[in-house]
Amino acid sequence: MVSTPRGTAAVHSHAMTFSVLNSLLIQHLTPNKQSFRVTSFFIVKIALHESLTVSPMHKSPDEQHYLEDLNETRSVDLSRASAVILITTLSGITFVGSMSGGLLTVGLPTIAKDLDLANNLLLWPASVYSLANGCCLLLAGSMADFLGNRVINLTGCFLLGTFILACGVSQTGIQIILFRTFQGIATSMCLPTAFSILTDAMPTGKRRNIGFACLGLGQPLGFSMGLVLGGLFQGSSLGWRFGYYLCAGISMVLTIVNFFKLPKDAQREQFSWRRLRSEIDWIGIVLSSSCLGIISYVFATITDSPSNIRRAENIVLLCAAAIMIPAFMGWMNWREKKGKSALIPNSLWRNTAFTSVCVMVLLSWAVLNGMETILSLFFQEVQDLSAFQAALRFLPNVIIGILLNVGTGLLVHRLHADHLVLVSTFLSAGSPLLMAIIDPSWSWWYCAFWAVLLGPLSADVIFTIANLIITDAFTPKTQGLAGAVFNVVAQFGTSIGLTIFAIISAGVTQGSVYSDKASPEALMIGYRAVFWTCFALMLAACGVGALGLRKIGKVGLKRD
16 A cells, blocks of 8 residues: 655655744744645756745744754755756655555455455555554664665665565465565665755755655655556556566666765764664664554554454553653653753654644545555445556546646745645545445446545645654754654554554444445445544544644745
8 A cells, every 4th residue: 555655754745845934933943945846857857947945034043053054064066967867766766665555555456366365464465564664764764864875775775676576476465464564664764865865965945845846746646656557457468466576677777776876975983883872762763663563563453353452462562552652752851851862852742833744644644545545445346346447546646646746836835834734634534525425336427536536635735834844853963864753654644544444444344234244235334434434534634734733824935
């Protein structure tokens, strides 16, 4: 399923850039340049020479020092051709990784049948990817800050291609679950480092922001292309495995190009085990990753039967996760007081805008990925369409994704950011609502078309607003963690959302009056319950945005 993102590396993020009103700025947020979203290699090439900036704001001495430090330490001036190649290859990796998730989503019924994947494990190949990705992002970001972005990125790119290929040659359900887990780990090495590499290679300005935009665009566009191409391949003699072979081949080609084209890392202190032990917040990484992993695992184990929550091992694990949450917060507080670098400083959560966008990203990403998975199952299992026909019905998702990326970049500096977020979130809430009231016998144009069209609106716009808030909350020396925090929230939402929706769907279907629980009628009752749940979550996201982002004004204005 979706991988991301839809990511230092800020990813299933999109074009970004903005400054918020002084009352919403955390202490070391600084103004950043306006970014326009782009949708192709050629738009990147045309736009690279322009430069827009945000409206000037009063900067404290600390903010001024931060900005100067950022520009002084990251000001490599690449040629236009080199910048285009760098942006294209880094974005290509995110595109390919996300495309493999789209292939899985549309091909899930066929893949499950070919590999004899049990019904209770049907969503595991998607959820374990997000689980592994989210749990390893902070570690990968920290290692990139310590060892260098280039070596971690290249390693991740190579492993990504390897395990995508492994998914294509899987012979059992357990194998594809394991390979998707390793693919999630590999992706966690690519996403944070791609962001950091762009930050290091390009000075603050339009060129860097376009790079960020392309990294973000690669995720939803890749996933949507995976949906469409996956259906095409399954409808032909090529079969579902060909899509994975194609993705693996592209990934390996991009890895080779990156080996020669990725800029070398800035000179770092000589490696020592003492520095490795002291400079990385290992305790914070272990606490946060373990907590997320345990919660995701327990939710996954109760997918088949909610009653499994009463099993002793699950109760113990949930209690351990509950203890880790205050322990992590206490550890962060101690490190801040001692003047040491904190993985996710508690002070960040005091910023209303930061906390609000994190909650909205969590909810929107859970709904977005859950909706796309359940929609694919609805088309194939309830309406009995082929994978090819299901893929064609996702085409509006691809088109709106491209148009929205361009449109948001053009409008973000003209409209109030909170208005953009609230309107897009409200419209996205219409997607699950339409599917909740749909009659499977209705024409695709009545409800399903509009549901597919409206689904990605919220996540695309929210990510535009959220990305820079999160990335700017970190100093230049910890850029590897900035996008990692962003992606952890998104991936955790994906993993937990898919699992919760699977539990709801299975529970409602099993409790239905139909004797054949695999019949389209019984399945539709479960899917309808999921759609109503998604609708409620999107309304909750609207409420969070209305309260938390109400003081944000226009962003991305030109400097006079």
